[in-house]
């Protein structure tokens with residue numbers, strides 16, 4: 001692992017040997033050793049080695065050749081210059097895996113045979129693992145696939161903050177919390193780029209809703225922008241050395257994000273030192289000169305003659321009319337060339353990695369991520385893990401037991417040969433002596449005529465039909481009646497949770513609420529498994545059901561991983577990456593009536609996004625951020641810090657011992673939240689500042705040290721436009737969710 005450093009908790013840095021990307025993806029050893037070590041992931045910077053060569057190449061190029069490199073010449077490439085040995089820059093969509101090949105000039109699939117890929121868990125699944133090592137595994141694994149498919153850029157990861165539970169892309173994004181976000185984004189990007197594939201971190205930035213995304217003007221005050229919406233992007237640049245960013249569709253403070261001088265030139269490049277390229281979202285460009293001068297490098301888009309793009313003929317005309325200098329154009333061409341060299345598609349091309357596609361090792365990576373992501377919400381009657389030796393029959397109910405999610409909805413999916421459904425997973429994992437009584441239960445149906453409404457706003461998303469089919473209901477009830485136990489696979493799917501539209505409400509779709517209630521009437525031993533990427537209103541179900549599990553659009557091996565959790569081969573260790581509200585109006589964007597706006601949306605909750613709002617305003621969520629239980633129990637000992645007082649450059653060690661008091665090995669996430677009781681600025685009641693996920697054998701204990709650099713305590717001071725650590729007292733609260741604090745310790749930061 002050339003670029004991944006492990007620092008022992010209290011000792012000097014230790015640099016390990018070879019590049020991890022070269023080896024098999026068996027990360028078991030590292031995951032274990034990571035328990036008491038601090039991991040620092042650092043990416044390889046954009047190469048500057050070929051700058052002279054690049055200058056000479058650009059000097060030989062015509063204006064047409066230069067602009068060719070600045071806009072799409074097909075759906076997912078920009079032009080090369082053959083006579084100078086410059087290849088096309090080739091891109092593919094992520095984040096669920098490498099998208100199938102589509103035609104050069106339309107969205108139609110190419111229909112070839114060698115583009116089957118691994119379907120990896122969606123962003124929400126990865127974040128529910130709370131395991132940066134698995135984010136690295138994901139990045140590294142999908143990077144190998146992208147390289148094998150000859151891609152220079154993977155349009156991934158997607159890391160916008162989850163501002164509203166209704167967000168259509170919540171399933172694709174990681175979390176509502178900026179700290180968890182960056183701790184996952186960085187290793188993902190490092191792992192990906194180790195395979196000679198550039199990450200394209202999206203969508204930069206302040207793109208937190210699908211409604212009106214093409215034009216809505218997002219207004220965020222500077223402090224929340226810096227503290228909530230930008231940290232993961234900044235870490236992507238400064239820690240992971242991401243080679244590209246995707247400019248978002250919407251406007252920010254009056255300017256489209258692909259022509260936003262403040263965001264692209266001032267923040268991204270001048271402040272953060274970004275040396276990569278900014279690629280537009282597809283058809284997100286609105287000008288030629290302005291976008292280029294504001295920091296955009298490449299315009300990508302949807303079908304129209306490619307020369308008609310803003311950075312095509314129009315840019316040539318502008319240059320000829322003296323409206324933009326050729327020097328300015330050269331600057332962007334050079335950036336693009338540096339990325340081609342950085343991924344070894346130019347220069348040392350023989351050193352370029354080869355990659356591999358849809359291998360068993362990659363399916364195993366997908367499995368590992370999925371199996372750590374499943375969240376056990378409730379197990380009041382100890383129905384789980386299933387007592388398979390006593391079970392004679394089990395009802396498997398619900399369309400989601402067989403629904404596949406690699407493809408679906410609007411936006412990128414993965415063409416895969418393997419997607420194990422929950423029903424198949426259960427068949428694989430249950431002893432053959434257990435009789436499975438399957439019933440579809442509810443139908444996935446959408447209205448052809450109805451439009452969804454959120455207040456006065458008409459939404460563009462699918463409207464579900466919520467009446468149950470009576471025959472299907474009857475079948476489900478019969479199956480439950482004749483079985484020892486029933487499991488209902490409910491939730492949503494990628495047709496309902498989808499890019500380009502937000503949901504209108506949190507209601508369970510397709511009549512699931514009624515189905516669950518009717519099944520529970522005939523079989524009290526009913527387990528509800530939700531499969532969804534975003535929160536749903538499960539308040540009523542939560543009151544009635546003794547057993548609740550949450551799973552995600554969880555990749556090629558999702559069904560096997562889920563079944564392994566249900567039968568007890570895997571002890572669940574997933575934790576919610578967002579707050580599950582009791583009701584939509586409790587969520588900050590909705591409580592402040594500031595979603596979705598029309599021409600404009602102003603983020604009125606400021607810094608109080610997600611649990612920061614719930615905890616500061618004392619609103620009880622249904623399930624808090626960071627929540628998830630296990631088949632075993634963990635006890636936390638007294639929480640200590642290694643010192644009472646720290647200077648600005650110090651690192652605080654927060655120490656606790658966790659004991660596994662049950663009889664099953666398991667993993668627990670030790671979460672460290674900080675609060676500043678007296679402050680001259682507004683503060684959230686709690687902010688996540690560190691976490692660690694140790695594996696602890698049954699009956700044994702582990703001392704866990706979480707390191708918090710004092711600089712992590714800084715707030716963004718809008719007056720001086722800089723980060724400031726306020727001196728004084730801070731309280732560190734340690735627990736296993738934002739609401740279940742097991743102990744705390746106070747320390748002082750000296751002047």
Ligand code: BGC
Nearest residue numbers: 093094155202281282411412
């Ligand atoms: C999405 C991007 C995606 C691009 C290309 C856009 O609609 O917002 O995330 O990468 O399409 O498919």
